[in-house]
Amino acid sequence: MPPRADAERSLLVVEDLCLSYRTSRGPVRAVDRVSFDLRRREALVVLGESGCGKSSLAKALLRLLPRNVDQVSGQVRLAGLDLLALSEERLRVDVRWVRIALVMQASMNALNPVVRVGEQVAEPLRVHRGWSRARALERAAETFALVGVATDFLQRYPFELSGGMRQRVVLAMALVTEPDLVILDEPTSALDVLTQASIMNRLKQIKAELGTSFILITHDVATSSELADRVALMYAGQIVEVSDAAGFFREPLHPYAQRLMASVPRLHQAERPSHIPGQPPSLLSPPAGCRFAERCPRRHGRCVEEPPIFQRPGRHAVRCWLAAPGGST
Numbered sequence: 001m002p003p004r005a006d007a008e009r010s011l012l013v014v015e016d017l018c019l020s021y022r023t024s025r026g027p028v029r030a031v032d033r034v035s036f037d038l039r040r041r042e043a044l045v046v047l048g049e050s051g052c053g054k055s056s057l058a059k060a061l062l063r064l065l066p067r068n069v070d071q072v073s074g075q076v077r078l079a080g081l082d083l084l085a086l087s088e089e090r091l092r093v094d095v096r097w098v099r100i101a102l103v104m105q106a107s108m109n110a111l112n113p114v115v116r117v118g119e120q121v122a123e124p125l126r127v128h129r130g131w132s133r134a135r136a137l138e139r140a141a142e143t144f145a146l147v148g149v150a151t152d153f154l155q156r157y158p159f160e161l162s163g164g165m166r167q168r169v170v171l172a173m174a175l176v177t178e179p180d181l182v183i184l185d186e187p188t189s190a191l192d193v194l195t196q197a198s199i200m201n202r203l204k205q206i207k208a209e210l211g212t213s214f215i216l217i218t219h220d221v222a223t224s225s226e227l228a229d230r231v232a233l234m235y236a237g238q239i240v241e242v243s244d245a246a247g248f249f250r251e252p253l254h255p256y257a258q259r260l261m262a263s264v265p266r267l268h269q270a271e272r273p274s275h276i277p278g279q280p281p282s283l284l285s286p287p288a289g290c291r292f293a294e295r296c297p298r299r300h301g302r303c304v305e306e307p308p309i310f311q312r313p314g315r316h317a318v319r320c321w322l323a324a325p326g327g328s329t
């Protein structure tokens with residue numbers, strides 16, 4: 001939980017957020033007591049391997065939930081407004097697209113194939129702000145320029161665009177209403193490395209120019225380092241470390257974070273990258289103690305108990321006994 005002074009400066013404060021799904025094999029707790037805060041103009045990268053709960057977290061923030069969701073609890077406050085307590089109507093009219101836009105995984109493949117992309121980018125302004133078609137198209141053209149798409153592309157259909165261009169169009173759709181926060185779920189994972197880098201660069205410029213905050217969800221350490229001011233590392237439904245990005249990439253404290261960084265290939269590095277042996281635990285029946293213990297080279301007796309979140313100086317928190325006061329991180 002962020003200290004009070006931080007909470008007051010935050011755009012988004014998430015506390016003890018939990019989400020579970022009903023399945024035929026029992027409840028799956030995909031998001032388990034997740035807490036973090038995000039300031040204006042900040043980019044938080046939620047990093048973690050496939051299945052750790054990143055997309056579920058994004059959906060829980062905006063209550064865009066599949067039917068088999070069993071339970072959502074905790075708090076999500078956007079500038080003081082409690083999103084989990086808000087009526088569905090207010091969430092739809094006042095928050096989604098208007099204040100928080102979500103770009104879902106693979107959404108560049110979900111553009112309407114028979115509508116010109118300019119019209120699709122203009123649509124959120126017509127629906128959520130009631131703007132005329134002409135005014136909305138004018139703003140769509142400005143937003144195309146912002147994301148690096150030539151304005152004559154407004155007239156094109158999705159199939160006439162490359163994957164990178166389609167992804168920029170989807171970003172334009174998220175940015176056109178000038179929301180406070182844009183959540184991007186794996187926005188570039190289907191694209192080649194150069195296109196990924198160019199889109200990340202563009203997001204950085206947009207953050208500086210418009211003051212937009214971002215939550216970027218990814219499994220890719222390299223992509224995440226480009227935009228991140230802060231990093232929240234997820235493992236088996238929980239955030240295990242949240243830290244400023246520079247500190248995280250230089251000297252992560254959680255043993256999972258350390259192993260993850262050691263698994264990333266680097267130039268000018270003598271040792272070969274090492275993969276992390278084993279698998280994350282099933283979210284149907286996670287272990288009672290630390291969830292990483294089974295794969296952890298620094299496991300010790302205390303790890304049979306679940307570690308709480310230990311606050312470190314700065315806005316740094318670690319869910320590991322080694323980070324306890326007097327511990328050896």
Ligand SMILES: Nc1ncnc2c1ncn2[C@@H]1O[C@H](COP(=O)(O)OP(=O)(O)OP(=O)(O)O)[C@@H](O)[C@H]1O
Nearest residue numbers: 021023028030049050051052053054055056066283
């Ligand atoms: N609708 C659902 N019903 C049941 N279980 C689900 C549902 N959606 C996700 N899960 C489960 O919840 C867990 C977290 O999934 P989630 O998609 O949030 O992870 P992720 O980190 O985003 O992974 P990926 O990047 O592969 O999508 C996984 O065990 C997944 O199987």
